[in-house]
Amino acid sequence: MRIRLRRSGHRDETEQRWPRGARELPVVKASAEARPASSQGGGERWRDTVGTAAGQTPIRLERLQALYLTGNPGFIDDSPSGTIVYDQRAVRYPAVAKLPPSEKKRILVTGGAGFVGSHLVDRLMLMGHEVIALDNFFTGHKSNLTQWFGHPNFDLVRHDVVDPYMCEIDQIYHLACPASPFHYQYNPVKTVKTSVMGTLNMLGLAKRTRARFLLASTSEIYGSPEVHPQNESYWGHVNPIGPRACYDEGKRVAETLTSAYKEQSQVDVRIARIFNTFGPRMSVEDGRVVSNFIAQALKGEPLTIYGSGEQTRSFQYIHDLVDGLIALMASDDTSPVNLGNPDEFTILQLAEMIRAEVRPDAPLVFHPSPVDDPQRRKPDITKAKAAFGWAPRFSVQQGIVETVKYFCKLFERVPYT
Ligand SMILES: O=c1ccn([C@@H]2O[C@H](COP(=O)(O)OP(=O)(O)O[C@H]3OC[C@@H](O)[C@H](O)[C@H]3O)[C@@H](O)[C@H]2O)c(=O)[nH]1
Numbered sequence: 001m002r003i004r005l006r007r008s009g010h011r012d013e014t015e016q017r018w019p020r021g022a023r024e025l026p027v028v029k030a031s032a033e034a035r036p037a038s039s040q041g042g043g044e045r046w047r048d049t050v051g052t053a054a055g056q057t058p059i060r061l062e063r064l065q066a067l068y069l070t071g072n073p074g075f076i077d078d079s080p081s082g083t084i085v086y087d088q089r090a091v092r093y094p095a096v097a098k099l100p101p102s103e104k105k106r107i108l109v110t111g112g113a114g115f116v117g118s119h120l121v122d123r124l125m126l127m128g129h130e131v132i133a134l135d136n137f138f139t140g141h142k143s144n145l146t147q148w149f150g151h152p153n154f155d156l157v158r159h160d161v162v163d164p165y166m167c168e169i170d171q172i173y174h175l176a177c178p179a180s181p182f183h184y185q186y187n188p189v190k191t192v193k194t195s196v197m198g199t200l201n202m203l204g205l206a207k208r209t210r211a212r213f214l215l216a217s218t219s220e221i222y223g224s225p226e227v228h229p230q231n232e233s234y235w236g237h238v239n240p241i242g243p244r245a246c247y248d249e250g251k252r253v254a255e256t257l258t259s260a261y262k263e264q265s266q267v268d269v270r271i272a273r274i275f276n277t278f279g280p281r282m283s284v285e286d287g288r289v290v291s292n293f294i295a296q297a298l299k300g301e302p303l304t305i306y307g308s309g310e311q312t313r314s315f316q317y318i319h320d321l322v323d324g325l326i327a328l329m330a331s332d333d334t335s336p337v338n339l340g341n342p343d344e345f346t347i348l349q350l351a352e353m354i355r356a357e358v359r360p361d362a363p364l365v366f367h368p369s370p371v372d373d374p375q376r377r378k379p380d381i382t383k384a385k386a387a388f389g390w391a392p393r394f395s396v397q398q399g400i401v402e403t404v405k406y407f408c409k410l411f412e413r414v415p416y417t
Contacts, residue, residue: 047394050123050319059126063094064319065402067122068280069409072146077413093151097128106130106168108211110161110202111175113140115281116216116274119322120173121145125153132167136160139178144281161198162190169209171329174202175216177251181244181370182287188246195250196257203261206268214270214329215258219340220248221273224374229344231380232273232336242372255336262334270328275340275379279318279399280406290315290400293351294407297358307369309348314378316341317399320392324384331388340379341392357400 051058074091077084107124111117112133117140124131125148132155133145148154159165161176177194178184184191199215206213222230223238238248261267278290286292293303316339324339345353355362384390 046398047319050323057097059123061319063126064119064122067094067147068119069402069405071409071413072143074146074149088150091147091150094126094147096125096151096153099128104129105170106132107171107173108132108134108167108169108202108205109173109175110134110198111140111177111216113137113142113144113156114175114179115139115144115279115283115286116179116277116318116321117173117175118144118281119279119318120175120325121148121154123322123326125151129153131155132157132169134159134161134165134176136176139180139183139283139286141283160194161201162193164201165205167205167209169205169211172202172206172211172213173216173325173329174199174214177216177247179218179247180287181247184247185243188243191246192250195247195254199254199257203257203267203269207261207265210268212268212270212329213258213261214272214325215254216325217255217271217273217336218247218251219273219275219338219377219379220244220374221252221255222374222377223248224372225377228376229342229378229380230338232338232383239372243370244372259335269334270331271334271336272325272328273336273338273340273379274321275338275377276313276315277318277321277340278315279403281318282403284407284410289313289347289350290354290403291407293354294358294400294404297354297362298404298407298411300359300362302363302365303351303355305347305351305364305366307347307366307373309351309364309366310346311369311373311375312344312346312377313350314341314344315350315396315399316392317394317396317402320394323393324390327388327390328384333383333387337384337387338379338381339384339390340381341394341396342379342381343392343396344376344378345396353397353400354404357404 048061049058050061074087075084107129109117109121109131112121113135121131121133130153134157145156176198178191203213222234222236226237227234239245240249255271258269258271262269282291284295296303321339328337351364381391
């Protein structure tokens with residue numbers, strides 16, 4: 001069956017193939033008054049460039065979209081014969097900037113094949129740097145990086161950061177760690193080890209090579225916050241033995257290690273506290289709310305609301321986060337900085353936005369609230385604005401539209417039954 005996805009306002013309508021097996025299900029409970037609280041959702045000009053306020057040349061959004069919306073270059077899926085042909089000659093690499101040797105950096109991205117890591121790799125590559133992506137592929141995928149396979153500025157290394165890694169390097173973006181509650185609770189001991197041993201190993205590498213080190217920390221270090229919105233001086237409210245502790249406490253120790261290496265060994269550190277982020281390259285199995293809702297709506301399944309749906313989150317689009325990470329790395333700020341979009345939504349409002357974009361009659365189904373699920377979360381980004389002129393520029397609405405397109409492409413390649 002062919003459907004025409006309903007688009008709200010700004011863009012052309014796009015015809016997409018409805019995933020196989022999509023079916024009608026009864027509405028379990030409707031979110032009658034759910035409406036976006038944000039003024040950002042409608043009416044605002046759609047962004048068409050990315051780039052930081054810290055002097056980076058803007059990159060046209062379509063150059064990035066070509067990397068994640070068009071399928072993997074060189075791969076020819078010959079379904080009738082049950083084979084996939086990889087033809088390296090069919091790969092034409094995206095043009096990368098030509099930097100003078102004094103500006104060209106060798107940059108290590110741990111977790112480089114993951115959702116955030118692969119977008120960061122794309123941007124650093126386009127900016128003209130040499131990039132080494134490190135990943136153990138627990139939640140990362142090679143397919144996020146095939147566009148760079150064989151490029152002289154790029155290396156991909158299968159490695160788990162709980163073991164030491166050596167290379168000569170100028171900067172380290174330390175992102176490696178499962179970030180979805182579903183994934184980080186799968187093996188809590190391993191999650192703690194990844195945060196603690198992984199950060200220790202990467203800080204050791206930064207110390208030996210005198211590299212600048214950026215830790216990807218998280219809004220989860222605030223736990224279930226009693227202060228709203230959360231600014232960087234808030235110490236948090238974390239249950240140290242709850243199911244989320246492996247991630248919350250693991251990242252808190254990672255921050256402690258980072259700041260101890262700064263004080264004790266003068267390592268040049270940056271700490272980003274990353275709030276809920278979404279976008280293309282989230283995997284269907286990720287388990288976080290935005291990808292769950294989009295995949296469920298496209299498959300014709302009910303959207304799963306955990307708890308009442310009145311709990312809130314503030315969702316930032318991936319390109320804004322990457323802008324923030326690069327700007328923070330380039331800044332002088334060595335203390336923790338929040339990176340998030342302060343536009344706050346209830347989960348029901350998010351469901352409503354995704355239904356409006358994909359399938360207005362998609363049913364909702366209510367499940368029990370996860371243990372220790374934070375009830376409100378919203379970043380105070382005054383510090384990032386003042387320190388390096390960063391603020392999110394994409395509306396949640398634009399991000400949802402692009403992410404829906406990505407999932408549609410994904411389902412075209414791998415039809416869901
Ligand atoms: O299908 C779903 C998934 C999630 N939810 C709810 O949606 C809210 C957001 O859940 P997510 O799993 O997307 O993300 P969380 O906010 O719980 O954790 C996230 O916090 C910030 C980041 O650092 C991490 O990416 C992640 O740990 C929660 O209240 C959750 O209970 C649903 O209602 N339905």
